[in-house]
Amino acid sequence: MQNESLYERASESHFAGDLPRARQLYAQLLAVDATHAGAMFRLGVIGLQEGAPADAIGWLQRALAVDPGQRRYREALGQAYAMAARHAEAAQIYHGLLADDASSADLWCGLGSALQAQGALAEAVKAWRAALEREANRADVWNNLGNCLRLLGDSDEAQAAYRRALALQPGDANALTNLGSLLQEQGRDEEALDSLRAALAAAPDTAVAMINLGVLLTRLERFDEALPLLERAVAIEPHIAHAAYNYGVALQACGRLRDAEAQYRRALALDAAHAEAANNLGNVCRDLGEHRGAQEAYETAIHTRPDFVDAFNNAANLMRTLGSLDEAQALLRQALDLDPSRSATLNNLGNVLKDSGDLDEGIECFRRAVASEPGNLIAHSNLLYALSFQAADPQVILDEARRWSAQHEAPLSAQRSHVSAEPAAGRRLRIGYVSGDFREHCQALFMTPLFAHHDHTRFEIHAYSSVVRPDTTTARLAAHVEKWHDVRTLSDAALADQIRADGIDILVDLTMHMSDGRPLLFARKPAPVQVAWLAYPGTTGIGSMDWRLTDPWLDPPEHDGHYSEKSWRLPHTFWCYDALASEPEVNALPASNAGHVTFGSLNNPCKLTDSTLNLWARVFARLPRARLVLMAAEGEARRRLVQRLAQAGIDPARVRFLPFRPRADYLRSYHEIDLGLDTLPYNGHTTSLDALWMGVPVVTRIGATVAGRAGLSQLANLGLAELAADSDDAFVETAVSLANDLPRLVNLRATLRERMAASPLMDGERFARDVEAAYEGMWCAAAK
Numbered sequence: 004m005q006n007e008s009l010y011e012r013a014s015e016s017h018f019a020g021d022l023p024r025a026r027q028l029y030a031q032l033l034a035v036d037a038t039h040a041g042a043m044f045r046l047g048v049i050g051l052q053e054g055a056p057a058d059a060i061g062w063l064q065r066a067l068a069v070d071p072g073q074r075r076y077r078e079a080l081g082q083a084y085a086m087a088a089r090h091a092e093a094a095q096i097y098h099g100l101l102a103d104d105a106s107s108a109d110l111w112c113g114l115g116s117a118l119q120a121q122g123a124l125a126e127a128v129k130a131w132r133a134a135l136e137r138e139a140n141r142a143d144v145w146n147n148l149g150n151c152l153r154l155l156g157d158s159d160e161a162q163a164a165y166r167r168a169l170a171l172q173p174g175d176a177n178a179l180t181n182l183g184s185l186l187q188e189q190g191r192d193e194e195a196l197d198s199l200r201a202a203l204a205a206a207p208d209t210a211v212a213m214i215n216l217g218v219l220l221t222r223l224e225r226f227d228e229a230l231p232l233l234e235r236a237v238a239i240e241p242h243i244a245h246a247a248y249n250y251g252v253a254l255q256a257c258g259r260l261r262d263a264e265a266q267y268r269r270a271l272a273l274d275a276a277h278a279e280a281a282n283n284l285g286n287v288c289r290d291l292g293e294h295r296g297a298q299e300a301y302e303t304a305i306h307t308r309p310d311f312v313d314a315f316n317n318a319a320n321l322m323r324t325l326g327s328l329d330e331a332q333a334l335l336r337q338a339l340d341l342d343p344s345r346s347a348t349l350n351n352l353g354n355v356l357k358d359s360g361d362l363d364e365g366i367e368c369f370r371r372a373v374a375s376e377p378g379n380l381i382a383h384s385n386l387l388y389a390l391s392f393q394a395a396d397p398q399v400i401l402d403e404a405r406r407w408s409a410q411h412e413a414p415l416s417a418q419r420s421h422v423s424a425e426p427a428a429g430r431r432l433r434i435g436y437v438s439g440d441f442r443e444h445c446q447a448l449f450m451t452p453l454f455a456h457h458d459h460t461r462f463e464i465h466a467y468s469s470v471v472r473p474d475t476t477t478a479r480l481a482a483h484v485e486k487w488h489d490v491r492t493l494s495d496a497a498l499a500d501q502i503r504a505d506g507i508d509i510l511v512d513l514t515m516h517m518s519d520g521r522p523l524l525f526a527r528k529p530a531p532v533q534v535a536w537l538a539y540p541g542t543t544g545i546g547s548m549d550w551r552l553t554d555p556w557l558d559p560p561e562h563d564g565h566y567s568e569k570s571w572r573l574p575h576t577f578w579c580y581d582a583l584a585s586e587p588e589v590n591a592l593p594a595s596n597a598g599h600v601t602f603g604s605l606n607n608p609c610k611l612t613d614s615t616l617n618l619w620a621r622v623f624a625r626l627p628r629a630r631l632v633l634m635a636a637e638g639e640a641r642r643r644l645v646q647r648l649a650q651a652g653i654d655p656a657r658v659r660f661l662p663f664r665p666r667a668d669y670l671r672s673y674h675e676i677d678l679g680l681d682t683l684p685y686n687g688h689t690t691s692l693d694a695l696w697m698g699v700p701v702v703t704r705i706g707a708t709v710a711g712r713a714g715l716s717q718l719a720n721l722g723l724a725e726l727a728a729d730s731d732d733a734f735v736e737t738a739v740s741l742a743n744d745l746p747r748l749v750n751l752r753a754t755l756r757e758r759m760a761a762s763p764l765m766d767g768e769r770f771a772r773d774v775e776a777a778y779e780g781m782w783c784a785a786a787k
Contacts, residue, residue: 006036013045022049040069044076047083056087074100081113085120093117108138112147119151127151142172149181161185176206180215187219195219203232210240214249221253224494229253237266244274251283258492260287271303278308282317289321290471297321312338316351323355326663329638331355346376350385359640360608360647362392380523383407384516391541392609395684397565397708404544404567407516412526412545418496419528419547420503424785427508431463432782435507435530436484438538439469439491439519443476445689446513446538452579452767453774454483462775465505467498469519495521499529508532509778512548515539532785534778535568536577540688540710542566550781552774553577556716557709565709571777575763576720579770580692587671589698592745592752594677600742603632603676603699605661605669606690608644610682616651618704618731619680622738623653629742631658632676673697677748678741686713695721695759698752702738703727720763721755 013028026049029042036042043066050059063080070076077096084093097114101107115130131148135141149164162185168178183198199216206212213236220229233250240246251266267284270277285300301318304311315338322331335352338345353368369386372379387407390400434457440446457464466484469491470477481487486505490498498521502510510530514520517538525533528547535543536552543551544567551568554577558570594600602622604611611633623629631653635641637660645655661672670693679694679701681687687694691701691714703714705727715727726741728734741747759765 006032006039010041017045022052025049038069040066044079047079051079051083051086056083059083060087085113085117090117090120106137108134108141111137112144115147124151124155140171142168142175142178145171146175146178146181153185158185158189174205176202176209176212179205180212184215192223208239210236210243210246214246217253218249221256224497226253226257242273244270244277244280247273248277248280255283255287256492260291263287276307278304278311278314281307282311282314285317292472294321294325310341312342312345312348316347319351323358326636328355328359328636328640344375346372346379346382349375350379350382353385357389357609360611360644362389362609362612365389366393377410380411383410384520384522388516388539391708391710392685395707400541400708401565404542408544408546411523412547415523415526422531424531424782426786427782431461432778433463433465433506433508434778435465435467435502435510436513437467437510437521437524438513440514441466441468441477441480442470443474447476447480448581448583448689449537449578450480451581451583453771454480456767456771458775459485465507469521495524495527498524499527502529508782509534511536513537515543532781534781541708542568552777553709554716556719557712571781573773573777575773577716578692578764579767580764581767582696586667589752589756590674592677592749593675594745594748599628599630600626600677601630601632601675602678602680604680604682605634605672606682606687608635608640610685611644615682616647616653618734620652621735623657625735625739626742632661633658634661634663636662670697673699678702680738681714683711684708685710688713691717695755698755700726700741700751700755702734702741704734705729717764721758
């Protein structure tokens, strides 16, 4: 009687929710009666209630040892195993219970959960369906069945299950969330939004509902809605890493990098193994220019998840930026070992190989990237640009540009603007320039003269900048522009809408298929007239691009068929150059004291093709005392270049290599060079103008493509067209003859800078008038 009274008192406390008192009384009972299975069972139930499955399992196993026939003990043990994530043991318990009596929907649900947790999805589906055969009106079971079907890839059946759950319980937040995320995966964004909004309305204070809706709104770039939701989710659940992570993603997407950094660090403080947060933290640090922090974050991501291909790629791209090409290549080859067909990895490896001078292998990587993922816009643009360095036939480039257009531009035809050009009727034409390089970048050497000399009485100048880290050059360029737009966080579609709203008449691209270009903006045709100029030398392939600026030397009339655009020839030069500094000064000719001539080419190693080295070798064979200066980073790439030089017939002992340097030091490198040798099929462009500015004449070989005629254009504008050779033999003779004529080299050294300053190559005012006349001519042609 005393035992039963004690058990009744313990039970009363238990049912009243006073778990500590109940536990104390059950323990007292067991001290008196060590075989009281009921007390053991109730202690196991308390373990379940308090979320202590290990305690629950211990007591329930003891209870079953005393009374193995008790079904409810076994049911509770199945629950305890499930809570402890011991799913195989839970499934075994439920199988045994169902073998005795298969009528309980709850037991089928327990089995379904245990099987699904183990990845036995097909068997789990059978269990969920068995539960529904017994209780067809359970919304929770339909929802769980939907989750299982979704994991099996049966989206249609999963959606039907979620909708059955919602038919039974329209405000079921779980089913609404699951349906919304499924619709999002299917690209049905507006329907997904409706479902996720309904889930939040059903559970307005639930962080998970806020996060799910906020993530979709972020993807749709609806930041004004997303940010408050995600901020609130973090406030409600400050200890959930996933909340901080997704808030960081939204902050990063709208350009609030410091705030995003704080959230990623918060996520990592909560969960040191959150690899995605570490990877994104690396991206933010990289964009902030904090390279050491970025490197550490990527290393954390890779250490946490050794198969994290994206982190390997991001770390490699950072190493490429820092000039550590060997490290970059090693990281990318590790990524390819993990996923040999990943398009992004192949593209990034292509970039590294190209930078290293392994142009052919780099182009093959770009081709593999495009074959693996035809929609990879960046890889396809990189392939098109890289062909400019390899192809001597312009048709090869045009054919690839048209393939690019068919793949990437054609699907956007419905988004093209059909605004017609109309006579300006006395108003100013609105000109918009688009670039990610309004910063300390070689393109600023050419933007500055034009922007500084625009006639603002006739033209309203807009700049659409995608610069991540503006600098003093950004500010200097912005000072010449009436309306500066920071558009780095806008999608191409959103930017197209803004440009239409701004009423831009002529939209000018300055980057195109190069890094940070926005070719799909131009594919949407947001302006009546669109023009390509400056960084990218060849055809864009974009049918919506109307014109390209060029000059008579780059493109004689018979070259018009090389391009998908119409060519507008400026009367003098495609380039107008401003060194942006008077220092360093030109020095005396090095050969006057050295006793030999030093040739040089400070071009990117990808321009040092076999054709180039073989042609140079003929010059060096004629000048046994001559020396050569090249720019190439230390490492494997330089070692391979040494081998290629030797194979071409140039003794590496005659070659001095320089590292990549900041601009002032790079220009000072010309102090040890007497004479420049140009590359083919892609001539030096900015590099040759830098050489000429430093008093170093450049002998060029005229090619068949626009990239291979840059030397001719520059030299013709200087009155030095005789240094542009139209054959290999003429190139050798010109270089040898000039190297043997030290008085002429001394004279050119002393006068080239002054000659440049007086030429069209540095006459910003004349260049601006020529470009403006082109714009007016294009507008008149479009308005007819």
